[in-house]
Amino acid sequence: MVRTERSKVMVNGIWKNLPLHLQGNRVTVNAQGDALVLQTDFKLSIFYLRSGAIQVIVPSQYSNRICGMCGNFNHETEDDFKIPDGYLVQDTHVLGQSMCGEPTLLSVCTDAEEQKYASEVYCGILTSRQGLFSTCSSVLNADSFFRSCMFDMCTTHGDPAALCNAIEAFSATCDKVGISVLAWRNTTFCPVACGPHSHYNSCTSGCPKTCSSQDATGSCGICEERCECDDGFMLSGGACVLAEDCGCWANGQHYLIRETFMEGECEQQCQCLGNGKIQCSPTSCKTDEVCMVKDGVLGCFPSSPVTCSAYGDPHYITFDGKAYSFWGTCNYTIAKTCGATDTQFTITARNEGQNNSATSSLNSVALDMEGLHIVIGKNKQVYANGGQVRLPAKFGSSVSVFQSGPYAQVNTNFGLRLLFGNARLFVQVDERYRGVLCGLCGTYSGSQFDDFLTPEGNTVANPHEFARSWKTNDSDWTCSNGSPDPPECHPDLEDDAYTKCSELFEDAFKECHWFVPPQIYVSSCVSDYCISKGDKAQLCTSLEDYVSACEIAEVFLPDWRNHTLCFADPLPTEDPTPTPSAASCPWSCDFDQDECDWEQLIQDSFDWTRWSGSTPSNFTGPAGDHTTGSGYYMYIEGDSVFYGDSARIMSPVCHTTGKQCLSFWFHMYGMANAMLLNLYIFENNRASKIWSRTNNQGNSWYQGQVEIKPQHPFQIIIEGIRGSNPRSDVSIDDVSIMHGACDHLSAEDLDLTTLAPHPSTPNLNDPHPNCSMNCDFESDICSWTQMVTDVFDWTRHKGSTPTSMTGPSSDHTTGSGFYMYIEGDTALHGDTARLLSAECADPQPQCLQFWYHMYGSSWTMGLSVYLLQHGNVAKEVWGMREDQGNMWHLARVDLRPDVKFQVIFEGRRGSSARSDVAVDDVSLHRGACSDLPNNVAPPSVPLTKPVPIQRREIPNALDSCGISCDFDRDICAWTQLATDVFDWTRHRGSTPTSMSGPSSDHTTGSGFYMYIEGDSAVHGDTARLLSAECADPQPQCLQFWYHMYGSSWTMGLSVYLLQYGNVAKEVWRMREDQGNMWHLARVDLRPDVKFQVIFEGRRGSSARSDVAIDDVSLHRGACSEITFSDTYGNSDSIRENNMMKSNEEVAKKESWKARDDKITARQRRSLLFRERSRA
Incomplete structure (x- = not known):
């Protein structure tokens, strides 16, 4: 029950409207006058008054069995002030603070204020012998009410509401003993505000008209003050309505007419039709949603899964982010359900010892649930209930297992996802498991403090003690729990380890730092490097551990090896354009044996499936593969996903350049509209579409060919998009690449390859110096392009955005034109959309100017600007996060390009749909931003009539x-x-x-x-x-x-x-x-x-x-009426001060050399690591 809510209460996290009947009427909650009343069938009553007063009535059987602010009910008042630790205190303030989570600061009255509030005009009315309450105060002791009134008046500095609340509490107590004090309120003193179609009556008797017996207030037939309905209206859910607007009751909860609500596990959506009639229809949450209670409402909400990781020798990161290491070689419980959930599961993992080492690594992982035992071993071998299975495999409608790049992946429809491969394990769960998990992955409670929870329910501090407590009984696995202490590392080797592992702080991994902080992985890298005695292969494996975690977080770092010690130089060759070979382009594939190292993109909502024979859906998909008719092919299954969902697979890296012919066979048969097959070339960290087909192409295999001319190492992405219905099975087979031109290209293929220029080819006709970046978006988006790999796009729009309470109401340029914005209603939390400029061949200081609008209540919505150089190196040069007010803001960003460059605008969708970020009036100017004039005019929106504005004189501060x-x-x-x-x-x-x-x-x-x-x-x-x-x-x-x-x-x-x-x-x-x-x-x-x-x-x-x-x-x-002067500082000093920070950083770096002679190698390594960790 919440003081500010008089018409609903929260039950198990869900808001319920009053009146409320729970557990077969064993518990009822309703509003009676100014009080919320909870009553139970065992005679417990709680009265919570709007004044904040609480009255609790307990039956006699609880005598001497309770404690708290109300005492122990043992009929002895002397020991009522007993605090939780058993001590008896005399100070009521000490008693209250002992029951309170956080102390409060109290205001103290002056002597004059105390005298004022004690008068009969204020709190003294309660104890006055001639006042309105004299009849009641002669029977009841009003001293405690008087003291409470004085306390509240002092605390609130004489707030009239505090006085009314105190008098109301005493009046209600008088009513309980049969003494009614009438007419103490009036229209100016403590008036009662009634809802629509009702009025206040100080002495109402008789039972009010109600739509249902469940709408009854619980007290009638006696004189009491309350709001009663006007003639012609009756009570429905605590409100006065016409008979035709009566609501409905379901499971003890009241709903307004036409109100909708979810039932059960969101398997039904119901609507109140009025007068107790409810209509329900089957429904279900989408694949990326979870049924849960959010803000007191049961419904389908976007899933935000959390990940637990196990990797290395091994190292663990719990769902709540706690990192630790453990060197046991037994079978351990990774995660299991330890609370009430619809689906119970247990994940265990066997660790195996390493040769000539005291450490261990993951050997295999097992998932147990009702009727199913899945084991994933090395090399992605999968066993189900004791027998080996070929992938992909499905187990009923709830579990599927398939190969996803280097992992064997388990997907479920109950919020669990598991990936295992290369001795790395990732376990993902969604919100439905918050607080009901245990094991080596912790509790997922939102706090790391209880992660080390043992099976006995004890929280321990030592990682070794915690981990060994989760050892399982596995008679087939000889093992030990390992040493509780990490192996010793020589200081020189440890210093070298920190230096090499700190590669993770460098630019090659920078794009992922925001999503996966590298500090944990640097620490585990140092540990593994020491244990391996400085082995380079182990170092690269540790760096791969971080890259793998980034990929799970949907951040891809394809070129990280090129900038680290793990870079492998290509074999020398005399031919500048060699014929592709298995070594340089290792991805020609007929899919008969496996997927030939093509990788599923983890961030997709579903995956391509390797299949043989006909697809499960009728009237769509091929009857057999293209190669032999009895082998395997890849396809997307339209029956398990939604309209517009996409699945992508990416080839390994191909290092050949020059003209080449990509050949493949495709099958697109089905009645769905808008099913698609797209091919992209991914080069220099950018993807460009090179081929596309739409809709039904007939029940046959067709050959597709695309000529490409890559200038750098590249990959191919094949994307299938599900159409308007399940008959959307798109298939591919026999993918290959050949050096030279294609033998024959269809007209469609020729158009696609010749009309779509490669994105890295600059347009030499761009006007100079503006480089085709200037745009007000009135006619189109000029030379800006959308990034095709994003999950959603920027939108060109005019007027207000569709989502209320977010986005601009008009453009910046004229007030009636167009602008670009991201629509938060079409994406999920964290999704980004990017706009890419044309290339600018003017590598000298530039000033990027634009106007942006960021208005909305969404958490973490954002806008970033990146400078893109050298083809794939993007550096963030400006960023803004969260609500900046409902107005357009000017931004100027200094760019310092070294070579030809491009600009990227990245909009980020926040935690809710109120994330509409907009940009307008983009321009590029040669030179520094400080050289531009500062008198930038506001948007020139014409006014129909001049409005005079009166300005005040410059005010003095108060x-x-x-x-x-x-x-x-x-x-x-x-x-x-x-x-x-x-x-x-x-x-x-x-x-x-x-x-x-x-x-x-x-x-x-x-x-x-x-x-x-x-x-x-x-x-x-x-x-x-x-x-x-x-x-x-x-x-x-x-x-x-x-x-x-x-x-x-x-x-x-x-x-x-x-x-x-x-x-x-x-x-x-x-x-x-x-x-x-x-x-x-x-x-x-x-x-x-x-x-x-x-x-x-x-x-x-x-x-x-x-x-x-x-x-x-x-x-x-x-603020709008005041003319301010810049009282403090000036622009020159501020600009100079802003430069001091960077100068200080330079001085700090230069001081390293001076310190080298005074500190040891271990101290230098420690200092360096602390600095890098902060960076």
């Missing part, structure tokens, strides 16, 4: 409120909240953590500012600054400067308006990196009473979370 502060002398009248786990720090110069925080204050460049030090807290910790109280309750404008620079995920800054002593409302916030600069913020405040301001800094996912504020001031009036 120094009387004590809020204005530049922090140069002290923190003025601001105070730290004592209940926080860490505090804001007053500081000057750079913050201690590298690559985060400002290099100087905003005011002068040499003064002080306030910041939160991310190195002193953990993820999610907050620190709050509280202002002095301001007794000026009228519109105010809060102005301040903030600095948010760092790579930490979810770091943030929020501003709260605090009123009534304890009511805090968030009025402004910013999240994540905003660049290494100070930003101005202005926030409109609309206080009703005396108020305070809170600045809350939030520590993100890493130590690079230094959020800073400076130059805070408060001004009377709305």
Whole structure:
């Protein structure tokens, strides 16, 4: 029950409308007057009043069997103040804090205020012998109610609502003993607000008209104050409605007419038709959705799976991200269901010892569930219930096993996914398993603190003790639990290990750092390198461990070997364009034996299937393969997926260049519309479509040929797209590549290969110097192109976007034209769409200017700009995250290209559909952005009638409120909240953590500012600054400067308006990196009473979370009506200060050489690793 909710309560995480009947009427909850009343069949009653007062009635059998704030019910008041640890206290404040999770700060009344609130005009009315309550107070002791009233009035500084709540609580208690105090309310003193079609009655008797017996309030026939329905209306779910608008009841829950809801495990969608009639129809969640409760509502929501990893010697990373190592060689439980779930499963893995080593590695993995035992061994050999099976294989409708690149992969329809190969194991589960798992992968509770949970239910600290507790009984496997201590490593070898393993911090792996932090993998790499005595092959295996984790996170690093020690030089040859061979293009395939190292793309919603004979669906697909008629081919099964879903397979890398002919056979037979077969060439980290066919081509195999002219190593991607119905079985067979031109090309093939130029070929006719990037998107998207490998695209649009409360209402250029945006309603959390510019052959300083719009409540939505050079090297040069307000913002980005270059705009879909990010009016200018004029005009939207704007004089900051502060002398009248786990720090110069925080204050460049030090807290910790109280309750404008620079995920800054002593409302916030600069913020405040301001800094996912504020001031009036002057600092000093950070980093690097003579190799390695980890 929530005080602010009077018409619904939350039951097991789901909001239920009142009145409510649970467990066959054993528990009922309804609204009676101003109270929520819970009653049970064992005579427990709870009355929760709108005033916040709680009354609990328990039957006599619970005497001396309860504890808490209400005492122990042993009929002895002397021992009621007993705290949880058994001690008896006298101070009620100590008693309350012992029952409270977080202490509260209390306001204290002055003597004058106490005298005022004790008068009969306020709390004294309760104890007055001549007042309205004299009859009741002569029977009931009103002293406790008087003290509570005084406490609330002092805490809220005399809030009238607190007085009304106190009187209401005493009046309700009087009613309980049969003494009714009538007419203590009136239209100006404590009035009651009733809902539509109802009115207040201080003494209502008789039972109200209801749509159903379940709508009854539970009390009638006596005099009580309540809202009653107007004539012609009746109660339905606590509201007054007409008879034809009566709602429905289902499973003790009330639904409004035409309201829809899910039932069971989301297998039925039902709608209330009115007057108790409910219509249900079968439904199910999509393949990428899970049935769960979110925000109190049962429904189908996008799945966000978590991954547990086991790799190396071996190392484990739990579902909640806890990393540890264990060297046992037994059979261990990796993950199992330890709570109530619809499907119970257990995953175990055998570890085997390594030759001449005390370490181990994964040997095989087993999945057990009801009636099915699947074992995956080395070389992707799969056994089911004791017999070996050929892949792909299906087991009923719930489990399928198939080859996916280097893994044997198990997919299920109950939220579990498993991949095993090359001694690496990845286990993925979705939200339905939160808090019900155990084993070496931890508990998936959202916290690492309980990951080391043993089968006995104990949480231990030692990884070896934890891991050996999950050893299974396996008489066929001789083993030991290994040593609890890692093998010793010589300091010189360890130093070399850190140097080589720190390759993971370099640019070759940079694209994945955001998604898979490399620090854990560097540590495990060092361990494996030491154990292998510096073996290069083991080093490359450790780097591959990180690359594999990136691929599971859907980040692909195809060229990482070229930039590491693992790079293998190609064999020398005299022929610059050799004929392709099995060594250079090892992917010609007839699919009769296997998939010839073609890999399924893991991020797809379904996969290609290797098959022999007819496909399962009728009237679609081939009857046999193309090669012999009795062999195997690859196809997509349209029966198991949805319209528009795609499946892709990618070839191994081919190192031959020059003209070549790609040949293949395809079969497209079926009645579905929009089924597709596409081929792409993937070169220089870009994919370009080279061939395509659509819809039914007849029940025959056809040959396709494509001439390609790659200039670099490349791969081929084959994409099948499911059409409008299951008759969409697209097939391929006999893929090969030959040197030279194709023997014969169809007209369609010729058109595709000649009309679509290779993306790496620049257009030499591009105008100079703008390089064809300038675009206002009015006519088209100019020379910008969509990236075909993205899961969704940017949209050219005019007017408001379809999703409410997000996106712009018009373009920036004219207010009636077009712009580009990403539609958050068509994608999933984390999906990205990219716009690629034409190539610019002008490698000198450039300024990219554009306008962007980021408005919406979605968490982690974002916009990034990348500079693409050397064909495939993309560097992020600008980024913005989360809501930036419902307006267009100007951005200017300095580009420093070395060679010909392109620009990428990347839009990222956040946690909800309110993620519509837009761009408009893109232009490129030669030279630095600082050379451009600053007088950029706002959008020129014509007005139908001139509107005069009256401006106020420049106001002075409200120094009387004590809020204005530049922090140069002290923190003025601001105070730290004592209940926080860490505090804001007053500081000057750079913050201690590298690559985060400002290099100087905003005011002068040499003064002080306030910041939160991310190195002193953990993820999610907050620190709050509280202002002095301001007794000026009228519109105010809060102005301040903030600095948010760092790579930490979810770091943030929020501003709260605090009123009534304890009511805090968030009025402004910013999240994540905003660049290494100070930003101005202005926030409109609309206080009703005396108020305070809170600045809350939030520590993100890493130590690079230094959020800073400076130059805070408060001004009377709305921000839009005030003309501000730049009181603090100037642009030159700010620009100079922003450069200090980079200069400091350079100086830090140059100081390494000076320190080398003073520190040992181990110390140098440790310092280097700490610096790289922070970076």
